[in-house]
Structure formats: structure tokens, C-alpha cells
Amino acid sequence: MPPPPFVQVEQVSMRYGGLEGTLALQAADLAVARGEFVAVVGPSGCGKSTLMRLVTGLWPATAGRVTVDGRPVSGPVAIAGMAFQNPTLLPWRSILDNVMLPLEVVEPHRRQLRRERARYEAEARELLAQVGLAGFEQKYPWQLSGGMQQRASLCRALIHRPALLMLDEPFGALDIFTREDLWAVLQEVWMARRPTVILVTHDLREAAYLADRVLVMSARPGRIIAEREVGFQRPRRLEDTYAPEFQALVHELRDHIAAAREEGPDAARREAADVR
Template sequence: MAAPFLQIDGVAMRYGGVEGTLALSGTSLDVAEGEFVAVVGPSGCGKSTLMRLVTGLWPPTEGTVIVDGREVAGPLSIAGMAFQNPTLLPWRSILDNVMLPLEVVQPHRRELRAKRGSYERHARALLRLVGLEGFEAKFPWQLSGGMQQRASLCRALVHDPRLLMLDEPFGALDVFTREDLWDVLQDVWLAKKPTVVLVTHDLKEAVYLSDRVLIMSARPGRIIAERRVPYPRPRRLDLTYEAGFQAIVHELRDRISDARRAVEASDAP
């Protein structure tokens, strides 16, 4: 049996020294290569902290994070990231924003001058895949929030990352735009098959997009349960109205509510 692509073993993260806030404690999980996993839980449970540990932006206080057989000791070049806010550079065109990782991540950085034509064709193909063909020369302020988030997704994918980490990428969007981008992300995943970890508060989003939903406890966060999603792909939005789909969403909501109540009870005088 192949080793998991992503392994988190007994990870803890404390901010502010020994008396600081314990965000994660005893957190362990495995993710197979090419799997799409969603992480949900109460606010403040450490979901975003977990993402930063996996991508090497922060070192854990305890435990190990292993990606592709190697312990993470710094920022990962094989990872792409997208966040709730697109953070596109306003002075760069959409095409130039998408190509930004190629100027930073090796080996693309040293090959960019020689391979610029092929890299640009790749970036344009990604923009076409997410419905932004014809907007390459526009600037971020000329695009809607949903269009900017599409461009942000392309930027996360342009260097062909094997691991895609998504931190509430659609949380700031209206419900119609958000659901539209679910299908965009699903199509990109089906085309590219990276390993994806999606951090989200939206339980319907988690069930619609993922193979498996991991549930975190309240702070200090750890994985307390998982729920496999039985639906084949491609999935369409009509699925979200089916009784079985809604039952899974309610099951997840109940598990998170139970976790919150347990913490409130333990904090009571």
C-alpha cells in the first residue's frame, strides 16, 4: 500500500511561547495523492493554522508534517495556495498576476526567460479553463470579485503544484458566485488531479467538492471524525438539494455543534 502523500503526525502549535495560545494539539491525518479533502470545524479551531504548517510557512511546536515522503522544513515549492482574498497585485495585468509564481518558484524561475512562450501559453490555457479568456490584459480592479478569485486559482495552479491548499477561497463571495466557482474548481481538479486540502466553514461546499470531510474539534484543534462522500464525479448543483446530500451536511453540523458544546461545558464554572 502506497504511503500517504500528506502525513501529519501528532502536531501541536502554540503561539506566544510556553504560556501562549495552544491552537493545535495532537493533530494527525493522512491524505492520499490526488485526493480532495475538506477540513471543517468551529471558528478558531486551527484550520488555517493547519494549512500554514502543511505548506511550511510555520514550523510546528510538536510533531511532524511530511509531504511526498519528506518532512516539511520550509516553504514548499510543490504547493500552490489560494486564500479568501485574491491578493492580486493591482499594477500587474491578470496574465502577469497568474505568472507570478513562475518568477519565484524553482526550477521555473531560472527557466522563465528561455521558456517564457510555453509558460505564457500554459497560463492562458488555465485562464481559458476558468472562463477568463479575453481578460488576460485587464487589471484586477477591472474584474469582479468572482473573476479575481478565478485568476487567483489560476495563479495557485500555474506552476503545476502537486499539492493545492485552499483557505476559505470563496468565503467572501455571494452564494451564486460561490456555487459557480465550486464547479470551476471541480473541473480544474478533474483536469489536473492535484492533492487538495480545502479549509472551509461552508459544510455544503465541503460535501460538494471533497472525497472526504475531516472534522476538527474546538481549540486546541485536532481531527475528531471524518466523513467519506459517496457521490461520483462530476457533481452538479442539483445534487445539493437531494435528501442524502442534505443528511450528510446536517450530520457534519451536528458533530461540530457537539464539539462546541463539549468545550463550553468544560469551561463552565
């Protein structure tokens, strides 16, 4: 018998603004195995980020059940690390101190930090070196480029060795060359540590390059309408993304999203506009 999913979302709905508010998710189901790297894609406004916030316990679901590591989610999930489109580094703290911030909050590291600070600091420096930021530990965020800040943000999400890593468009604000560099960095870190990863992205090439499995969401109200295993061998190379089979996967995902957009709540408005 296979082990239970590490992350499970069962018939989850989320409505903002009360009974007459916006229904962002409706009867959504999701299952992610321990150590799996899953990417979630879909039309804009389909509820991808809402799904992330429900899994990490930042928001409660309106209906349904969310479990992580077999426990119902009823508040912030301590075993999760998070990184977002904007790095949100604290400008008055050095890069090293920014990376170590979760250790001041998350147990048991918070209790251990004072007496084991040297060990934790060594781990933070090692992580920064792994993403190409050796020598920048004492710089401040404003002294780093956007791509370097995002590398530091990724380190901050990983420093407490979370079992679950939640990534919400972490590279969306970066240029294509920096983004591709960080794909390789993230793949390397994941292969070394094997956390369970859920990545929300609009970039289908990114999803196919990084994930073991890609899930496609419907238009709002969101739910999972398709999934695709990604069978390409790891470690993956950037040149692999131009191979015919890789391009075929990207086009297949694009077709799913195009169909979801046509069936979504904005379809009638688009059809009316075409008639006019």
C-alpha cells in the same frame, strides 16, 4: 500494501506566544493520499488555518512531525500552490502577469521562464480560459469583480502545476451564486489535473460538493475528531446538493461540529451565561 500518505501530520501541536500562549493544535493527526481532495471543517478558531500553514511550511510546528511527499517539512513547500479568502493580486500587474508570478519564483520554472516564456504564457492563457477569464488577460485586478479576481487567484495557484493545492476559505467572501459557480470550476480543474487538495471551509455544502473525504476538527486546541467519506459520483452537479442523501451528510457534519463546540473551551462560558 497501500502507498504512504502524500501529506502526513503526526501528533502535531502548535502554541502561539510561548509557553503561556494559546494552544491552537494539540496532538493532531492527518493523512491525505496523493490525488485526494480533502475538506477540513470545524468550529471557528479550531486551528484549521494553522494546520494549513504547518503543512505548507509557512510556520514550524511546536511539536510533532509534518511530511509532504515523504519529506519532512522544514520550510516553505515548493510543490504547493495556495489560494486564500482574499485574492491578494498585485494591483500594478495585469491578470496574466499575476497568474504567471509563481513562475518567477518557483524552480525549475524560474530558470526556464526567460527562454520558454511563450509556452508558459500559452499555458496561463489556457488556464484563464478554463475558468472563464479569456479576454481579461490584460485587465488589472481593480477592473474585475471579486469572483473574477478569485478565479485569477486560483489560476495563479495552479500555474506551476503544484502537486499539492492548499485552499483556505477561497470562496468565503463571495456571494452564494458566484461561490457555486467556482465550486464547479474547481471541480473541473481538479478532475483534469488531479492535484492533492486540502480545502479549509466553513461551508458544509461546499465541503460535501467538492471533497472525496471531509475531516471534522474539534474546538481549540484542534485535532481531527471525525471523518466522512463522500461517495457521490463525479462530476457532481449543483442540483445534487439538494438530494436527501446529500442533505443528510451536511446535517451529519453539522452535528459533529455542534458537538465539538459544546465540548470546546468556550462551553463553560456559554453555560455560565445561560445560568445568569
